[in-house]
Amino acid sequence: MSIAQDWLGAGGLLSQRLVDFQARDEQLQMAEAVESALADDATLIVEAGTGTGKTFAYLAPALASGKRVLISTGTKALQDQLFRRDLPQLLSGAGVPLQIALLKGRANYLCLYRMDRARSLPAVQGNRALQQAVMAVGVFARHSDDGDLAPLEAQMERHPLLRPHITSTAENCLGSECPVFNDCHVAKARRKAIAAQMVVVNHHVLFSDYVIRQDGFGQLLGSVDAVIIDEAHQLPALAAQFFGIRVSSRQWRELARDSREAAREAGDVPGIEQQAEALEQAPAALDEVFEQLAAQRRSLVQFLALPGAPQALEAVRGQVMALFEALRPLEERNADFAALTARALDQLERLQQILDEPEGEQVRWVEPAERGGSLYATPLSVSEGFRQMVAAYPGAWILTSATLTAGLRFDHFVSQMGLESARTLALGSPFDYAAQARLWIPRDLPQPNDPQHSVQVAQLAASLSGVTEGGVLVLCTSHRALRDISDRLRRQASQRVLRQGDAGKAELLAEFAADGHAILVATQSFWEGVDVRGRALRVVMIDRMPFAPPGDPVADARALALRARGEHPFRAMALPEAILQLRQGAGRLIRDPADRGLLVICDPRLQTQSYGRLVRKSLPPMPECANEAEALAWAQQL
Numbered sequence: 001m002s003i004a005q006d007w008l009g010a011g012g013l014l015s016q017r018l019v020d021f022q023a024r025d026e027q028l029q030m031a032e033a034v035e036s037a038l039a040d041d042a043t044l045i046v047e048a049g050t051g052t053g054k055t056f057a058y059l060a061p062a063l064a065s066g067k068r069v070l071i072s073t074g075t076k077a078l079q080d081q082l083f084r085r086d087l088p089q090l091l092s093g094a095g096v097p098l099q100i101a102l103l104k105g106r107a108n109y110l111c112l113y114r115m116d117r118a119r120s121l122p123a124v125q126g127n128r129a130l131q132q133a134v135m136a137v138g139v140f141a142r143h144s145d146d147g148d149l150a151p152l153e154a155q156m157e158r159h160p161l162l163r164p165h166i167t168s169t170a171e172n173c174l175g176s177e178c179p180v181f182n183d184c185h186v187a188k189a190r191r192k193a194i195a196a197q198m199v200v201v202n203h204h205v206l207f208s209d210y211v212i213r214q215d216g217f218g219q220l221l222g223s224v225d226a227v228i229i230d231e232a233h234q235l236p237a238l239a240a241q242f243f244g245i246r247v248s249s250r251q252w253r254e255l256a257r258d259s260r261e262a263a264r265e266a267g268d269v270p271g272i273e274q275q276a277e278a279l280e281q282a283p284a285a286l287d288e289v290f291e292q293l294a295a296q297r298r299s300l301v302q303f304l305a306l307p308g309a310p311q312a313l314e315a316v317r318g319q320v321m322a323l324f325e326a327l328r329p330l331e332e333r334n335a336d337f338a339a340l341t342a343r344a345l346d347q348l349e350r351l352q353q354i355l356d357e358p359e360g361e362q363v364r365w366v367e368p369a370e371r372g373g374s375l376y377a378t379p380l381s382v383s384e385g386f387r388q389m390v391a392a393y394p395g396a397w398i399l400t401s402a403t404l405t406a407g408l409r410f411d412h413f414v415s416q417m418g419l420e421s422a423r424t425l426a427l428g429s430p431f432d433y434a435a436q437a438r439l440w441i442p443r444d445l446p447q448p449n450d451p452q453h454s455v456q457v458a459q460l461a462a463s464l465s466g467v468t469e470g471g472v473l474v475l476c477t478s479h480r481a482l483r484d485i486s487d488r489l490r491r492q493a494s495q496r497v498l499r500q501g502d503a504g505k506a507e508l509l510a511e512f513a514a515d516g517h518a519i520l521v522a523t524q525s526f527w528e529g530v531d532v533r534g535r536a537l538r539v540v541m542i543d544r545m546p547f548a549p550p551g552d553p554v555a556d557a558r559a560l561a562l563r564a565r566g567e568h569p570f571r572a573m574a575l576p577e578a579i580l581q582l583r584q585g586a587g588r589l590i591r592d593p594a595d596r597g598l599l600v601i602c603d604p605r606l607q608t609q610s611y612g613r614l615v616r617k618s619l620p621p622m623p624e625c626a627n628e629a630e631a632l633a634w635a636q637q638l
């Protein structure tokens with residue numbers, strides 16, 4: 001009998017010891033595949049539908065294997081859930097003592113060095129609220145063993161200036177040169193992680209460990225026998241981010257601010273202070289150019305064609321160079337100036353790399369932010385980079401998520417990640433979709449690019465919400481649609497309308513779940529990670545197929561590259577990517593065997609275009625309502 005069967009099978013270890021545990025066939029199949037991949041040091045890709053219990057399906061064989069395992073998941077919240085709820089539950093059920101560790105990104109740990117410096121900075125002393133907040137952190141520091149800032153999250157939300165003063169970045173950390181390195185919480189957390197049998201990280205930490213490889217990074221992947229990546233559908237976007245290069249107005253301003261503060265503290269280097277002040281002012285002209293982009297991503301070539309762009313960029317580059325030249329003679333003076341010199345040089349090199357990068361393997365693009373923006377060079381494909389990452393750390397690699405296939409095939413994900421030789425396994429959800437859910441694709445809506453589309457989606461949401469007495473989640477594909485639909489709903493619907501941005505995600509979801517009759521309108525981050533069980537969520541409405549917006553420089557460059565290889569960009573990239581995102585959104589509806597609901601996709605193209613069939617085939621097997629009357633009848637009895 002397999003270990004998976006022993007632990008997760010009917011009558012197995014967990015059935016006997018955990019009150020709520022129920023054996024599930026899909027979970028057992030996944031656990032057996034994970035068990036053999038761990039034994040063979042193989043790469044395995046598993047799609048496990050909602051309700052499979054995939055966390056236990058990989059944790060149980062990983063624990064039983066006796067191997068050192070790194071587990072990476074998508075967000076800090078999921079990381080905490082895994083470490084504080086799922087793992088302890090499994091360990092107590094199995095009665096296995098094991099050293100486990102949680103490792104977050106450095107922005108989640110108190111930096112003792114920067115906190116100490118912050119107390120004497122004029123910027124802090126001149127801001128009474130900030131000064132008090134820093135003092136409160138000092139009290140926290142005396143009692144905290146691990147420096148994890150989770151208990152101060154609310155305080156940091158109230159004082160947005162606080163976090164940069166009490167945490168480090170890869171750029172400003174002094175590493176082993178730091179005078180308090182022996183007490184450093186970041187270093188201690190890493191040492192603990194390296195010594196543990198099982199370490200829980202998030203994908204940012206995983207990629208930083210591989211890409212940055214400094215100050216103890218790189219040791220984590222090298223110290224484990226197996227890597228398990230949950231929420232693996234996020235990997236292509238994150239790999240592109242980490243395998244690429246970026247510089248931003250924010251980084252230039254932070255370099256200027258830190259240099260000015262170091263110069264003031266030293267007291268005898270007025271030249272540095274002047275250069276830092278000049279660099280603080282320099283990005284202003286560039287900010288104005290970024291504003292012309294009206295919140296749209298553009299190619300670097302388009303950006304440099306805007307009036308004043310080349311001159312504004314050259315002015316910033318010149319100021320970073322001048323600051324670097326001023327810092328260089330002070331490099332030996334102390335760790336602060338050494339780190340600042342290295343930072344200025346790094347920023348110069350990255351900017352130059354982006355400007356010089358030949359078109360072909362990379363796409364160069366810009367993205368405006370609230371103030372200024374960023375310049376990027378992103379690889380057209382991450383497949384070779386990720387393949388090398390896997391090859392660099394031999395051992396088992398297990399990638400899993402509820403959404404990795406499009407049209408029931410792994411081809412797109414597998415070729416994106418360069419894992420053509422991986423084992424694959426697709427497991428459906430154990431939920432009874434035929435009894436629990438219905439799909440409705442209204443026929444008479446305008447095309448999604450028609451201005452009347454949002455008007456009618458809002459009307460439909462208001463009338464459906466009237467029938468179901470709320471419990472509606474409207475997922476939009478753009479901020480414009482989010483504003484438009486939520487404004488109209490606030491005028492038309494009798495139920496309370498919550499909108500993304502009115503509060504933090506966790507707070508909004510808690511309000512939505514507690515209300516039970518609200519309408520929640522959201523975009524982007526709400527397409528995944530929303531787990532509202534029970535009657536509070538009865539309808540999910542999706543405004544349109546989530547294709548990448550036209551004119552997106554990265555999508556356009558990838559489409560061109562595919563066409564050059566003789567492939568069809570829509571079929572090879574745009575459609576599978578939209579299907580994967582649509583499946584994430586649709587997955588918000590049924591979260592529990594007792595849930596019932598209606599999924600409405602407000603995109604008439606699914607009725608008229610041939611790809612509509614592939615989209616339907618990719619969704620959970622729920623019956624489709626033939627018309628509005630059927631949909632309303634189903635909605636009425638929810």
Ligand code: SF4
Nearest residue numbers: 111168173174178184
């Ligand atoms: S080593 Fe880096 S993170 Fe640690 S205390 Fe020093 S500056 Fe802060």
